[in-house]
Amino acid sequence: MTRLTGAGRSTFNYPERGATARRPLPAGYHLTHHRARIGSGLAAFAAAGDAVTTFRAHRASGMLVEAAASQGRPVRPGDRVVVGIGAGPLRIDAPCEVIWTAYEPRRTGFAYGTLAGHPERGEESFVVDLDADGSVWFEVNAFSRPASWYTRLAGPVVPFLQQRYARRLARHVRKLAVAPRPV
Template sequence: MTRLISAGRDTLSYPDRGATARRPLPAGYHHLHHRTRIGRGQAVFEAAGVAVTTFHAHRTSGMRVRTDIGAAAAVRPGTRAVVGIGLGPLRISAPCEVIWTVYAPTRAGFAYGTLTGHPESGEESFVVDMDADGTVWFTVTAFSRPAGWYTRLAGPVVPVLQRTYARWLGRHVRRLAAAA
């Protein structure tokens, strides 16, 4: 296993571990819930699930993702990742750890929690669901608050950027699922 997180930066930066799997989300954070219709049918569900659970959707959306598993491997609880946000010298490294996963006949996805050194503090889940009628949905659910001086300084801009990225990621999941 490649060590992606330096010593002292490998602990969760929030106390509400696993809260994206429950409702209501914890108080004291900004909440995000964004749902995108992906398509219909088993093939679409399976392709979307693979795109999400291997970080392929994140990578094709422009994020740099390094994990302690292979690029095509599905995440599991404990998987560590560093997501690169931004461009060139303005790129910010965001360390996180997969908190929970779900691999079921009509549901696939995971949540990661922020580690010390992440610009935000909280958790985000990425889940693909298939309804009984075959409709496939991609949902991003998150709770977060600023952890770095620059995210505190950015104030209300950060939630807008998070929502914009959730929409952008949804479009990428839809495109990847349609191409399969």
Template sequence: MTRLVGAARSRLTYPDRGATARLPLPAGYHHLRHRTRIGQGRRVFEAAGVAVTTFLAHRTSGMRVRADARAVRPGARVEVGIGLGPLRITAPCEVVWTAYEPTRTGFAYGTLDGHPETGEESFLVSTDADGTVWFTVSAFSRPGTWYTRLAGPVVPFCQRQYARRLGRTVRRLAAGA
């Protein structure tokens, strides 16, 4: 575990805390919802849930993750980074809700000061009555810095591509468990 210096002083940068747990997502943001079929059965559901709630899926997808807890819990601070050296972008977040339930496992984090976007993103593994396992990424966001405003439609495109990549990663991790 890594203690995130300065994170304790930061606050969420948006007023809609927890809004990814319900629909519709709040107005005034770009919305993302991407669903990936992961597989079938309890073993797949449990393996996918562990991959998501321990940040293994994020790390395996190429993100650098620093968190102050091994598994997600409300209030935990997380810093997600991508890129190399001076081109690294870091994104500080706080876990705003978790689900550790018989048919749903996952969490959402919200943006803190210093994040290039403003909003919230959830990562949820669920299972249908027939045992089909799904991974869903839901998010609402808008630019939080000059460079994400300048990037315009490139940011939502990259977010969707990352959600797809994360879905493929969760599927692979759950199949290999």
């Protein structure tokens, strides 16, 4: 398992750091976008934002997460995160670093960028928005391209899986936004 480290930390494996905070996303990458209505009202907005920024939604969707924020503390820029899937020799770990965060009255979320050792190169943002009409939305935006032999070999399967995961994550954010947080 990849471990979070302090000294000798990995470096980003792509040059467009912070691009998910701007538009358009960089050319030359596969782009993923998914936006889903989560609910309505301040309580749903707060619960969804908490689920996203503490990785509860990621864990609920089946991902293994190693991060300070996964222990209940909201993410901060510079936080290291290892997201994993699978088990034993089939486990894939994906090291990332939080690039930016948003803790605003109507917008909560973050983006992380891939580090050396990640099977992809790029960045992904996870944002919860509260519209003026009270609607709560969850949005994923990402740009990526293969960084390992197996993601290059998988070709178009990887973008399909990324889009599928964005939809799955939205479903879990929706469930967590209406469920009371465990004590």
